[in-house]
Amino acid sequence: MDLFSPLLDALPAVLTFPNLLAMVGGVLVGIVVGSLPGLTATMSIAVLLPLTFTMDPLVALGMMAGIYNGAMYGGAIPAILLRIPGTPAAIVTTFDGYPLAQQGRAGYALQIALLSSAFGGMMSAIAMMVLAPPLSLVTLAFGPPEVFWVGIFGMAAVAVFLGEDLPKGLLSALIGLFIGMIGLDPVMSTDRFTFGQLELESGIDIVVLMVGLYAIPPCLEMAEDTARAVGARIRLDFQPFLKTIREIPRYFRIWSWAYFYGIFVGLLPGASGSFVSFLAYERAKRMSKDPESFGKGNPEGIAASEFGNNADNAAALIPTVTLGIPGSSVAAVIMGGLLVHGLQPGPDLFRNSADIIYGFMIQMFLTSLILIPLGGSFATNLFAQVLRIPRPLLIPLIICLSIVGAYCVQNSLFDVWLMFGFGLLGYVMSKTGLPLAPVALGVILGPLIESNLRLSLLLDVRNEHILFTRPICMVLIALLVLTTVLPPVWKHIRARRARAA
Amino acid sequence: MKSIHNDVVLGTGVAVLAALGIHRALGFGADARVFPLLVLVPAVLLGLVIAVRGHLKQRRTGETPDFFASPGRFALVAGGTALALIGLRYLGFLTTSAVTIPVLAVALGYRRPLPILATTAGFLAMVYIVFIQILSRPLPAEIWTRLGGS
Known part of the structure; x- marks a missing residue:
C-alpha cells in the first residue's frame, strides 16, 4: 500500500492536459531525433532543457521522459532501414533489422522494434516504481573491481558473437579497444595515439565511429552492386499491427532475459543501453534453436536488442533519483533537469517532492505506452517510405545524412573526416570478414575496463588481490568462465554425439 | 602476376x-x-x-577472393564523398548537399530529374527545419552568406 498510494496521489497531476501534451510532443520529438544519426536523446534533452525553465516541473519532466523513450525507439528506424544506428543503443538492432529489411520485411522489423521498445520501456518504468529504493543499495556494493569484471564479462559475451572465425572476432574486439584508448588516458591523462591532434585528446566519439562504421560501408557496397544499384526497390511488407501484437508471446523468454540485463546494467553507473543490447542479443542467440539465423534477419534478434536497450531507460534513472549518481549520460542530463527545477536527487526527493518523482515514474511508463500508437501510425509508416527511394539516390542521401550527423556531435569538420575514415575501415573490415560489432563494444567498454582496472590496482595498496578475492568479483569470474567455456564444450559434445549417431 | x-x-x-x-x-x-x-x-x-x-x-x-566487386563504382562513391567533405569547408553543408546528391545519383546511373530534384529539396528542407531551425545546430556556413557578408 505504501508503494501504490504515492503513485495514485501523483496520477491526477500527470493526467492534466499540459502534461499529456508535453509527453506526446516529447515522444514525437524523441522519435525524430533518435532516427537522425548524430542526434541523441542526451543532446536533444540538453538542447531543449532551457525551454523548460518556465514550465511546471512535472510538465518539463514529462517532455524529457517522452524524448528519452521516443529517441530510444527512433534509433531503431535507420538501424533497420539503412543500417545506420540512430543511437548507440541501436547498433545491435542493425544485425538482424537490416537483413530483414533487405528481405522485404522492413515493416515487420519496425513493428517488432516498436513493440519491444514500448514494452521494454514500460517494464523498466515498473521496475523503477517497485525496485528503486532497495535496488539502489546494490550499486553501492559495486566498486572498480566489480565494474571491471562486468566490462570483461561484456567483452566475453562478444566472443559468442564471433562464432565462425574466432581470430577475426578477437581482432575486431582489439581494434575496438585500441580505438577506445585514443586520447588522454583516463587516470593520468597521458596523451595516447593522438599524433598531436588536439581534436583527438578527448577521444573518439562513439557516434562518429558508429556512423562511419555502419553507414558508409553499405553505401560503397550498394554502389558496387550494379545489379541492385539502379532502379531496385525494396518491399516494406507491413502486416496488420494486431497480427504482430498477437505474436508477442513468442518473444516473452527473450524479453525476460533482456529485462534482467536492462535492470542490472541500468543500475551500474557508466554502463549503457548499448551494452544491454549486446548481452540480450547474445543470450537470445544462445537460447535459439536456430542460432545460425541470427545476423541474417531473425526478428528475435531485434526483439532482444530493442527490449534490452529500453529496459534500462528507467532503470538507469534509479541511482540518479535515489543516490544522485547518474547511470548514463541521459540520466545525467535528466538529473540536470531535476536540479534546474529545484529538485535535489536523493532520499529526500521521495519525502519532499513525492508527487513529482512518482509522477515522473508514471510519465516514464505512459510515454512508453504512447510510443505504440505514435510510433506505429506516425513514425514507422512515414520513415519506412525511405526504402522506396531508388538506391542511386539513397546512397548520396545517406552520405549527406552521415556528414551532418557526424558534424553535429561537436560541430567539427575533423569529426566528419574521422567518420569517413571509419567508413573506409568498416568497408575493409566488411570485405575481409572482420565483424563490426566487437569494434563498437570495444570502444564502449574499453575506457570502462581500463579505468576500473587501474583504479582497482591503485586501491589494492595492501596487495590483497582485490580483483579476485571480493565476493561479487568471484561470482562474476565464475559467470565469465561459465559463459566462455561452457558453450564451446557443449558444442563439442553435441558434435561428437551427432557423429556417433 | x-x-x-x-x-x-x-x-x-x-x-x-x-x-x-x-x-x-x-x-x-x-x-x-x-x-x-x-x-x-x-x-x-x-x-x-x-x-x-x-x-x-x-x-x-588456390583461391584469391576479389577485394573490390566494382573498383570504378567504389572510387566514384569514395571520391565523391571525399570531394563533398572538401566542399563542406568552402561551400557550406546545404550547398554541398545540393550539389552532391544529384551529381552522385546521376553518376551512379539514375537519370530521372524530377525525383532527384524533389528528393534533394526534401532532404535540404528536413535538414534546415530539424537541425538549423528546431535544434539550432550550427552547420558549416554557406558560401552565399559569406559572399553576402563581405
Missing part, C-alpha cells in the same frame, strides 16, 4: 601497425602503457595468425 590472399594483406597490415603502436606505447608512462600493450601485443599475434592462415588456405585451394 600471382595475387595475394586478402587475409595475408589484412593480417600483415594489422601486425605491422600494431607493432608500430607497441613501439609508440613503450614511450608512455609506466601506468599508461599497460592497457595499450595488453591490447596491441595480442593484435600482432592475431594478425600473424590470420596472415599465415590465409597463406596456407591460398596454397591449399
